[in-house]
Amino acid sequence: xxxxxxxxxxxxxxxxxxxxxxxxxxxxxxxxxxxxxxxxxxxxxxxxxxxxxxxxxxxxxxxxxxxxxxxxxxxxxxxxxxxxxxxxxxxxxxxxxxxxxxxxxxxxxxxxxxxxxxxxxxxxxxxxxxxxxxxxxxxxxxxxxxxxxxxxxxxxxxxxxxxxxxxxxxxxxxxxxxxxxxxxxxxxxxxxxxxxxxxxxxxxxxxxxxxxxxxxxxxxxxxxxxxxxxxxxxxxxxxxxxxxxxxxxxxxxxxxxxxxxxxxxxxxxxxxxxxxxxxxxxxxxxxxxxxxxxxxxxxxxxxxxxxxxxxxxxxxxxxxxxxxxxxxxxxxxxxxxxxxxxxxxxxxxxx
Numbered sequence: 001x002x003x004x005x006x007x008x009x010x011x012x013x014x015x016x017x018x019x020x021x022x023x024x025x026x027x028x029x030x031x032x033x034x035x036x037x038x039x040x041x042x043x044x045x046x047x048x049x050x051x052x053x054x055x056x057x058x059x060x061x062x063x064x065x066x067x068x069x070x071x072x073x074x075x076x077x078x079x080x081x082x083x084x085x086x087x088x089x090x091x092x093x094x095x096x097x098x099x100x101x102x103x104x105x106x107x108x109x110x111x112x113x114x115x116x117x118x119x120x121x122x123x124x125x126x127x128x129x130x131x132x133x134x135x136x137x138x139x140x141x142x143x144x145x146x147x148x149x150x151x152x153x154x155x156x157x158x159x160x161x162x163x164x165x166x167x168x169x170x171x172x173x174x175x176x177x178x179x180x181x182x183x184x185x186x187x188x189x190x191x192x193x194x195x196x197x198x199x200x201x202x203x204x205x206x207x208x209x210x211x212x213x214x215x216x217x218x219x220x221x222x223x224x225x226x227x228x229x230x231x232x233x234x235x236x237x238x239x240x241x242x243x244x245x246x247x248x249x250x251x252x253x254x255x256x257x258x259x260x261x262x263x264x265x266x267x268x269x270x271x272x273x274x275x276x277x278x279x280x281x282x283x284x285x286x287x288x289x290x291x292x293x294x295x296x297x298x299x300x301x302x303x304x305x306x307x308x309x310x311x312x313x314x315x316x317x318x319x320x321x322x323x324x325x326x327x328x329x330x331x332x333x334x335x336x337x338x339x340x341x342x343x344x345x346x347x348x349x350x351x
Contacts, residue, residue, distance in 0.1 A: 032338065032339040032340060032341050033299075033330045033333045033334055033338060033339075033340055033341065034329075034330055034340075034341045034342075034343050035294070035327045035328065035329055035330035035331065035334070035340045035341065035342065035343060036327070036328040036329040036330070036342075036343045037294055037325035037326065037327060037328065037340075037342065038276065038277055038280060038325055038326050038328055039325050040274055040276065040293070040320060040321075040322060040323075040324065040325055040326055041274070041275055042272070042273070042274055042275070042322075043272070043273075043274075043275040043315075044270040044271060044272045044273075044275075044315065045270065045271055045275065045308050045310040045313065045314075045315050046267045046269075046270060046271075046310075047267070047268050047269040047270055047271045047308060048265045048266060048267055048268065049202060049206045049209065049210060049265075049266045049268055050263065050264070050265050050266075051200035051201060051202045051247065051263075051264050051266065052200060052201070052221075052261065052262070052263050052264070053198055053199045053200030053201060053247075053261070053262065053264065054198070054199060054259055054260065054261050054262070055196050055197070055198055055199075055251065055256045055257065055258055055259060055260045055261075055262065056196065056197055056198075056199045056258065057169070057171055057191030057192070057195065057196060057197075057258060058191075058192070058195040058196065058197045060195065061191055061192035061194075061195025061196075062171065062189065062190065062191050062192075063165060063166075063168070063189075063190045063191075064186050064188070064189055064190075065090060065091070065162055065186075065187045065188040065189075065190060066184050066185060066186055066187060067093065067181040067182065067183055067184065067185045067187055068093075068153075068154045068155060068160070068183065069095075069099055069151075069154040069155060069156060069183045070096045070098060070099055070180070070181070070182050070183050071093035071094060071095060071096060071099065071155065071160075071180070071181055072093070072094045072095070072096055072178070072179070072180050072181075073091065073092075073093060073094075073175050073176065073177050073178060073179045073180075073181060073187075074091075074092035074093060074094045074159060074177065075091070075092045075177055076090075076091050076173065076175075076176075076177060077089040077090055077091065077092070078090055078091075078170045078173070078188070079170065079173075080170055080171070080172060080173055081169065081170060081258075082169070082170045083167075083168070083169050083170075083193055084164050084167070084168055084169075084170065085164070085167055086164055086165070086166050086167050086168075087163045087164060088163060088164045089161050089162075089163055090161075090162045090163060090164055090170075090187075090188055091161070091162050091175075091187055091188065092159055092160070092161050092162075093155055093159065093160045093161075093162065093181075094158075094159045094160075095155060095156045095157070095158065095159075096180060099151070099154075099155075099156040100156065102151060102156060103148070103151045103152075103156040103157050106144065106147045106148040106151050107148055109144040109147070109148075110141065110144040110145055110147075110148050112144075113137070113140045113141035113143075113144040113145075114141055116137045116140065116141070117134070117137045117138055117140075117141050120133050120134045120137040121134055154183075162187070164190065165190075166190075166192060167192070167193060168190035168191060168192060168193065169190070169191045169192075169193050169258055170188060170189075170190060171189040171190060171191045171258065172188065172189035173187070173188050173189075174186045174187055174188065174189070175187050175188075191258065193253075193254075194253040194254070196251050196253075196256055196258060197232060197248045197249060197250060197251060198218060198229065198248070198249040198250075198251055198256075198262055198264060199246055199247070199248055199249075200246070200247050200249065200264050201239070201242055201244030201245065201246060201247075202244055202245050202247050202266075203243070203244060203245075204238055204243075204244075204245055207234060207235075207244075207245035207247065209268045209269070210231060210234045210247055210266055210268055211231065211234065211268075212230075212231050212232065212233060212234065213230055213231060214230065214231040214266050214267055214268055215228065215229075215230060215266075215267045216228070216229040216230060216231060216249045216264050216265065216266050216267065217229075217264070217265040217267075218249065218251065218262050218263070218264050218265075219262060219263045219265075220256065220260060220261070220262045220263075221260075221261040221262060221263060226265075227251075227252055227255060228252070229249045229250045229251055229252070229264075230249065230250050231247060231248070231249055231250075231266060232248045232249065232250050233247070233248040234247050234248075235247065235248075247264075247266070249264055249266075271307045271308035271315045272315070273307050273308075273315040273316055273317045274315065274316050274317065274318075274320055275313050275314070275315055276291060276313065276314060276316055276326050277312065277313060277314075277326075277328060278309075278310075278311070278312055278313060278314050279328050279329075280292075280326045280327065280328055280331065281304070281306065281314060281316070282331060282332060288303060289303070289304050289305070289306055289316075290302060290303045290304055291304055291316070291318075291320070291326045291327070291331070292326065292327040292331040292334050293320065293321055293324040293325065293326055293327065294324055294325055294326075294327055294340050295321055295324045296324075297339055297340055298337060298338070298339055298340070299327065299334035299335065299336060299337065299338045299339070299340055300321075300324075300336055301334075301335075301336055302318055302319060302320050302321075303318055303319070304316040304317065304318035304320070305317050305318060327340065329343060330343075
């Protein structure tokens with residue numbers, strides 16, 4: 001007669017054998033990968049051209065201060081780079097010996113012409129001169145007076161101080177104290193502080209996509225916060241020294257210094273397509289980009305073309321399933337047909 005304890009042991013062993021047989025028939029568990037997903041959406045990103053350059057004075061806001069006549073440079077009151085107010089003294093000019101002699105001659109000529117007019121008027125009253133002679137004397141006096149006034153205005157009569165015609169930055173000084181300068185010689189270059197432009201160089205094929213009025217994001221080199229500007233002019237000439245085309249960008253007043261370097265992102269249009277996070281894009285062994293989509297929670301590799309690189313997001317195109325999200329974290333572990341498990345429960349935000 002079988003003991004009850006032995007019977008229980010036999011039944012338990014049989015149950016273990018049956019369960020083991022069922023597990024073997026089911027086979028190994030199907031592999032899956034824990035991933036994050038992001039919804040696939042259509043949209044656009046700005047198409048930009050990035051260029052670098054320096055802040056320059058707008059040519060329309062520059063003024064060259066020239067010598068009104070031949071003179072000796074007496075004193076300079078400003079220095080290059082200095083910002084000055086309107087009417088601030090710039091330079092003192094003193095007449096050259098020749099200018100001083102011309103002024104003395106003009107004064108003498110006016111004195112003689114004045115005496116001639118007085119004498120001729122007296123003689124006319126005595127019927128010793130004619131009215132025409134008096135008219136000629138008056139003309140000579142007027143000519144002598146005009147010559148003297150002109151020399152006076154030019155500073156031939158003494159030292160003359162030239163002053164700033166508007167609030168300005170002294171961009172350049174072309175002379176030194178003691179120098180003798182000819183009439184019309186450039187002495188100083190002034191620039192309006194609120195009329196600065198950023199001049200950047202762009203390769204010719206990209207320059208052809210730029211138009212006046214294009215929006216620009218400008219960041220000073222070493223800075224972080226961008227400011228807004230617009231393309232004022234895109235040149236139509238390639239600089240033979242650099243091989244680049246100059247593009248001029250407006251700047252907000254008071255934020256930049258002349259000569260400062262900056263980066264410009266010029267918005268030339270928009271690129272349309274599927275917008276995906278940059279981390280979703282992978283490259284296969286042949287160097288071609290692709291993304292992995294979760295189609296009904298099953299991985300599918302899809303070849304793509306990257307149309308625009310926007311940093312954190314890219315615009316791509318390809319035979320994508322608009323209703324299936326793209327895989328972010330874990331995408332590099334997936335092959336076609338592998339199942340995925342969600343790390344982000346919403347299955348779409350990727351966050």
